[in-house]
Amino acid sequence: MIAPADLKACHAAIRTGSLSFHAASRVLPARVRDPALALYAFCRLSDDLVDEGSDKTRAVLSLHDRLDLAYRGRPVNAPADRAFAAIIADFEMPRALPEAxxxxxxxxxxxxxxxxxxxxxxxxxxxxxxxxxxxCVLMRVRDADAIARACDLGVAMQLTNIARDVGEDARAGRLYLPTDWFAELRREPDAFLFEPLPDDGIRRMVSRLLSEARRLYVRSEAGIPALPRDARMGIWAARLLYGAIGTEVRRAGCDSITTRAHTGRGRKAVLMGQALLNAVSSSLMPRPAVLHAPPLPETAFLVEAAARPRTAPCRTSQLMAILDGLAAQDSTGRERMGA
Known part of the structure; x- marks a missing residue:
């Protein structure tokens, strides 16, 4: 069970670090909201350590050690780590998921x-x-179709994030737009990173990302009625709040370089009301056929791990190979600096 003081610290971290999730979490039932806040706090901590730290390799290696300690029941003495260790014990969280x-x-x-x-x-x-x-694990949902639709929602949200942050990422030297899209335009990605401008080609790329996100948002909606009744409004809220970010990017002409899309309080309030209506109405409608669509090939391993954790193939060796490569790269870099 999560200690109250640790939960309070996790709540504070999410309130300042993830506004859209914080807004959606407020309408989740406490039995889901509390572990969800702890989960997101650990994920936020992980993301920030890698994204904002001066030594990204060291941050990832450190996170692996922290994850390992949490699964051994001996977490690092920090609120997010202790809370995540409690989640592992209370919900039998498949290790393949945080390792992914x-x-x-x-x-x-x-x-x-x-x-x-x-x-x-x-x-x-x-x-x-x-x-x-x-x-889904926190909601005690192990139905493969529901998990597949939750994974659709996750990809849609991340594509929305990428579309919104093209300029911010470029100025930090990061690129998440597919490089073959640059090849189609006979452009060099490095030239874009050197001088990121919202020209027609980049705007079309952003639009293509948002179109794929929209497709997956629609697919994801079929899975929400398969969740516990008292959790549906919160998930609808997350879906609508993130979808609204994409709408704002389009309103800016798909220019996410000179502007950064956001939704104001008034818009969020409207979307929360829409989430309530959708949660009620979708519960009364027949289950759409797309609920049973197979998972995306890219998310199938997650669905298997969450739905059938005892039979899902172990992927730890793949992660360790990546971490070993990072460690070797880090060691080589430090030797060169020393030389």
């Missing part, structure tokens, strides 16, 4: 780029759908 998140963060630490939209979905599966699958 860590794998995505390791890709960030390596500075990976993604050649195709499928590659971007692979990345999104790890840094976002893994969290969606963990949310």
């Amino acid at each position: 998140l860590l794998e995505g963060l390791a890709w960030d630490a390596r500075g990976d780029r993604y050649a195709t939209l499928s590659d971007v979905r692979h990345y999104s599966a790890r840094v976002a759908s893994a969290v969606g699958a963990m949310m």
Whole structure:
């Protein structure tokens, strides 16, 4: 069970670090909201350590050690770590899910780029759908179809984030737009990073990302009625709040370089009301056929891990190979600095 003081600290971290999730979490039932806040706090901590730290490789290696200690029941003496260890014990959280998140963060630490939209979905599966699958576990949902739709929602949210943050990422030297889209325009990605401008080509790329996100948002909606009744409004709220970010990006002409989309309090209030209506009305409608659509190929391993944790293949060796490569790269870099 999560200690009250640790839960309070996790709540404070999310209130300032993830406004959209904080707004959506307020309408989740306490039995889901409290562990969800702890989960997001640990994920936020992980993301911030890698994204904002001066040594991304060291941050990822440290996070692996912290994750390992949490699964051994001996977490680092910090609120987010203690709370996450409690979640592991209370919900039998499959280790493959947080390890997938860590794998995505390791890709960030390596500075990976993604050649195709499928590659971007692979990345999104790890840094976002893994969290969606963990949310299903917190709701005691192990139905494969519901988890697949939650993973669709995770990819859609991450694609929205990427579309919104093109300029911010470029100025930090990061690129998540598929590089084959640049090749189609006969442009060099490095030239864009050197001088990021919202020209027609970049705007079309942002629009393509948002169109894929919209497709997956629609697919994800079919899974919400399969969740516990008292959790549906919160998930609808998350879906609508993130979808509204994409709408704002489009309103800015898909220019996410000179502007950064956000939704105001009034808009959020309207969307929360819409979430309530959707939660009620969708419960009364027949289950759409798309509920049973197979998972995206990029998220299938997450669905299997969450739905059938005892039979899902172990992926720890793949993560360890990536971490070993990062450690070797870090060691080589330090030797060169010393020389």
